[in-house]
Amino acid sequence: MAADLPDIRRSRRHRHTATPRQGYAPSSPRHSYVIPAEAPVPDVVRGDGIQALSHDVLVRRxxxxxxxxxxTIISIIQGVALALLAENTFEKPSLLAGVQSVATLLIFVVVFYWYLTMSVLLRWAPSFLDAFxxxxxxxxxxxxAFFIGDARAWNLWLSLFWFGxxxxxxxxxxxxPRSHFGDHVEAHRILHRLLRELQTMAxxxxxxxxxxxxxxxxxWTNQLFWGLTGSIIVLFTVGVVVARTEVxxxxxxxxxxxxxxxxN
Structure with missing residues (x-):
């Protein structure tokens, strides 16, 4: 009877040592995956261009x-002038210094305002003269701004400024030229009329x-009078420049x- 029973230990050992099926390893998955190789990184050249130059690119730049x-140029220089103006105004307070300081400050504002307005209306390819x-x-x-309180030097330097x-x-x-305004000839005429008026006024x-x-x-005895007279002339001119430019x-x-x- 014992001889007819199967050997359980032998059967288990036979299952563990059975030869695997053809094409499969005991520990390998049934499905294999191919991992794609990374694309080669292109060589980077120092100074290589990021955008090729063309007509449209050149115009846009x-x-x-x-x-x-x-x-930016105007703002940097006006920052220096504004620092000098503040230093000299409060260092030597007087009626003449106060009026001259107000006139000088308004000149700073008008110069910045003029460049801002022209930057909207006119554009061209910059050159060395545009930087100078x-x-x-x-x-x-x-x-x-340095000669605040000095009627002689302040007036003479502002005379040079208005000639500039x-x-x-x-x-x-x-x-x-008219090309800045396309077919709008009247707009070009308005700008040139403004420039002629301001040129004469300056x-x-x-x-x-x-x-x-x-x-x-x-x-020498009427320094206050000549200083205030020059300041009033400058204030009047600033008002005319702003009014005509706005209109x-x-x-x-x-x-x-x-x-x-x-x-507005």
């Missing part, structure tokens, strides 16, 4: 860099303030269907 560059003129013109704002303004108006009129102011400086140099800029925007009321 010129449009983007022009206004930001001008405003903002430095040269804005640098003329520094001496008046007149020259800048002439250059802007020369470099603003020349008259330069001459008048220069005379105040000369008279202050010759007449003409509003008219130009209206030609293109943009609602921009003056002094």
């Amino acid at each position: 010129s449009l983007e860099i022009s206004p930001g560059g001008f405003i 003129l903002p430095f040269g013109y804005a640098a003329l704002e520094i001496p008046p 303004t007149m020259a800048c108006m002439m250059i802007t009129r020369k470099w603003s 020349g008259i102011t330069a001459f008048a303030v220069g005379l105040c400086g000369v008279f202050a140099f010759l007449d 003409c800029s509003s008219q130009i925007h209206a030609h293109f269907g943009v609602h921009r009321p003056p002094f």
Whole structure:
């Protein structure tokens, strides 16, 4: 009877040592996966371009860099002039220094406002002269801030500043052909009429303030009078420049269907 019973231990050992089926390893999965190889990294060349230059790219870059560059230059130089203005105003407080400080501060604001307005209306490919003129013109704002309280030097330096303004108006009129406005001929005429008016106004102011400086140099007893007279002339000119620019800029925007009321 015992001989007829199967050997259980032998059967278990036989199952564990059985030969696996063809093509499969005992510990390998039934399905194999192929891991893709990583793509080769392209060689990086130092200084390699990220965008090829073309006509559209060149135009877009010129449009983007022009206004930001001008405003940045003006802001840096005006920061220096503003620091000098604050230092000299509070160091030597007087009636003349106070009036001259207000006039000088408004000049800073008007110069920044003018560059901001022209950056909207006019764009061209910048050159070396475009980099030089903002430095040269804005640098003329520094001496008046340094000579606050001095009727002679302040008037004479501001006379030079307004002569520089007149020259800048002439250059802007020369470099603003009709192509900036497309088919809107009347908008181009409005801008050039504004530039001629401001050029004339700047020349008259330069001459008048220069005379105040000369008279202050010759007449030592009336420094306050000549200093205040020069300041009043400057304040009047600043008001005219802002008023005419606001009106003409509003008219130009209206030609293109943009609602921009003056002094809005």
